[in-house]
Amino acid sequence: MTVSRKEISAGAMFIAFGLAYGYQSAFGLQVGTVRNMGPGLFPLALSIILFGIGLAVAFNGLQGDRLASKSAGIPWRPICFISAATVCFALFATTLGMLPVTFLITFIASFARKQTRVLPALFMSACIAVFCSLLFTYGLGLPLPVFGSLFRS
Amino acid sequence: MEFLSNLAIGFSVVAQPTNLLYCFIGVFLGTAIGVLPGVGPLATIAMLLPMTFGLSPEGAIIMLAGIYYGSQYGGSTTAILMKLPGEASSVVTTIDGYQMAQKGRAGPALAAAAIGSFVAGTVATVLVAVVATPLTLLAFQFSPAEYFSLMVLGLVFSIALASGSLLKALGMICLGLLLGLTGTDIYTGATRFTYGLRELFDGLEFTAVAVGMFGISEIIRNLAGKDELRGPVARIGSLWPTREDRRRMIAPILRGTALGSLLGVLPGGGALLASFVSYTVEKKVSPHGHEMGNGAIEGVAAPEAANNAGAQTSFIPMLSLGIPSNVVTALIIGALIIQGIVPGPGVISKNPELFWGLIVSMWVGNMMLLALNLPLIGMWVKLLQIPYTILFPLIIAFCCIGVFSIGNSSFPIYQLTIFGLLGYVFARLDCDLAPFILGFILGPMIEENFRRALLISGGDLSVFVTRPISAGLLATAVIALVVVSLPFIKRKREDIFVEES
Structure with missing residues (x-):
């Protein structure tokens, strides 16, 4: 048996969620009694169960005599570029409009792969942007205009 | 003859040109995206969910159901041709399907999968139509206590079938x-877990959660892995099964259909369990069982029939009780709620067109699949190579839009x-996402019924065990939990899921 980092991390995650939600339910909400339940009772009960499960999972992970080999690292590259792409869509969708914003986010997202080169990525993003504008704004009639408020003043 | 008049209502809904078109679009898009490597049915449905918001409720649910079995079928195509199961329920198909493809018999394998799915779909559709009405009548006698217990049972079953550790699945539920409870409490108007954000007063956006968990996090996972070495696509050759093939297909298809229909009804069951069990059973009972594993047509026909039957009968608990039995039906319930329809026993009387329309559309959709897939197989193979x-980047754009x-x-x-990142963390820690989504959907319902039951009983917790139906459901849940925790079963269960991954 090896000590499992995964199990310990999963347990820690459950414990953290259990504590956070339990704290909010117990102190931020009316708990009430079983006869007259407040909004906090059900979440508080769930948080306590979750906390207990977290302890058990972490304890299971500790059952071992040697440390498991280190697992693969965190894939920062895809995480950063893909999150940046979605956040950019949220920030700029209405100001830029469908075509420019789709172009922007697919261009950003494509760099989640290390091998991506600038020129092919530009070309591909342009194609996807045109395709999405045709499909969603013209085809399905989504109320997001092809060019946003920035281009209309 | 009530049965026939009900089906007539259904046919009149489906025969409307717009609905036929939605059914076609659903099946077509579902297959197209299901065929794409690295995109499973869940991601497909989650991604296309928003496209249905502008439709009528009937159109939306017909299209979603079409997407579901389309993507299911697309998954088995890649399983046979490339040994890449698009989803868990076609994992067993890869065993014999890919072997057949290697022997130059990919065509008959694809045909067996399509014909098996169609036969199973037809039988399962009739079953859904027959069983749903009496179940609905039963459901009307349910009080909040029974509903609470039934949902607990559904959640427990979903853990039993989730991959990985039981404890972690419980934690994910x-x-x-908890996250499902975000928003305004319906009894007191208190806002919970909203951190002062007015946008959260109505709760977390279900679609955003689902698309993030299944769409975005899957992309991060795929990109984090090493560049996959994709095997060459097997040549298809003639599609027609030989006379020998046809003779050997019949019994496995029927057995698969029967098993699949049965297992699909179980809460938490559905296509995955059905395909595994039917493969194992086929290996034991078929006269050609010893050939299975080396490209026997039985090994394709039986599980494919079973997973399609299971996929369809899993609509029974959803339609009659309003309780999702797996993640796909949970997604469809989410879509119905957005359409303003509260899923449950009331649907059949309040929206008969929706109810019967969906059932008939299942059958029509299956027929379209048969017509669409075999002749167009060349085009799907092209899609495989994108x-x-x-x-x-295209998927990301679709998700955002x-x-x-x-x-x-x-x-x-x-x-x-946020949920894209969270989904990635969960997956990295081997925490199954399916129980999470089921819990998320059921959160508000389960709390409401719990509180209502206790309000009626005057705070007496024993109400859950003194009402016979409720007690029976809870007892089943406890037995199921105990059984899967038994050391012997636990080992067996882990074996199955190791084989799968």
Whole structure:
């Protein structure tokens, strides 16, 4: 048996969620009694169960005599570029409009792969942007205009 | 003859040209996206969900159901041709299907999968139509206590079938239930877990959560892995099964259909369990069982029939009780709620067109699949070869646009980002996402019924065990939990899931 980092991390995650939600339910909400339940009772009960499960999972992970080999690292590259792409869509969708914003986010997202080169990525993003504008704004009639408020003043 | 008149209502709904078109679009898109490597049925449905918001409720659910079995079928195509199961329920198909393809018999394998699915779909559709009505009548006698117990049972079954550790699956359910409670409490008007954000008063946006967890996090996972070495696509050759093939297909298809229909009804069951069990059974009872594993047609026909039957009968608990039995039906319930329809026993009397329309559309959809897939197989194979470099930015654009279109606002996209990351963390820690989503959907329902039951009983917790139906359901849940925790079964269960992954 090896000590499992995964199990310990999963347990820690459950414990953290259990504590956070339990704290909010117990102190931020009316708990009430079983006869007259407040909004906090059900979440508080769930948080306590979750906390207990977290302890058990972490304890299971500790059952071992040697440390498991280190697992693969965190894939920062895809995480950063893909999150940046979605956040950019949220920030700029209405100001830029469908075509420019789709172009922007697919261009950003494509760099989640290390091998991506600038020129092919530009070309591909342009194609996807045109395709999405045709499909969603013209085809399905989504109320997001092809060019946003920035281009209309 | 009530049965026939009900089916007539259904046919009149489906025969409307717009609905036929939605059914076709659903099946077509579902297959197209299901065929794409690295995109499973869940991601497909989650991604296309927002496209249905503008449709009528009937159109939306017909299209979603079409997407579901389309993507299911697309998954088995890649399983046979490339040994890449698009989803868990076609894992067993890869065993004999890919072997057949290697022997130059990919055509008959694809045909067996299509014909098996169609036969199973037809039988299962009739079954859904027959069983749903009496179950609905039963459901009307349910009080909040029974509903609470039934949902607990559903959640427990979903853990029993989840991959990985039981404890972690339990944890994921609690976490899903908790996050599902975000928003305004219906009894007191108190806001819970909203951190002062007015946008959260109505709760977390279900679509954003689902698309993030299954769409975005899957992309991160795929990109984090090493560049996959994709095997060459097997040549298809003639599609027609030989006379020998046809003779050998019949019994496995019927057995698969029967098993699949039965297992699909179980809460938490559905296509995955059905395909595994039917493969194992086929290996034992078929006269050709010893050939299975080396490209026997039985090994394709039986599990494919079973997973399609299971996929369809899993609509029974959803339609009659309003309780999702797996993640796909949970997604469809989410879509119905957005359409303003409260799923449950009331649907059959309040929206008969929706109910019977869906049932008939299942059968029509299956027929379209048969007509669409065999002749167009060449086109699907072309789709298989689209490189992931182009696919993933396109999927991201689809996810963002789709989630934005829910309320024409940016706020759900921030939720999409957060749940995409969270989904990746869960997956990295081997925490199954399915119980989380089920819990998330059931959270508000389960709390409401719990509180209502206790309100009626005057705070007496024993109400859950003194009412016979409720007690029976809870007892079943406890027995199921005990059984899967038994050391012997636990080992067996882990074996199955190791084989699968």
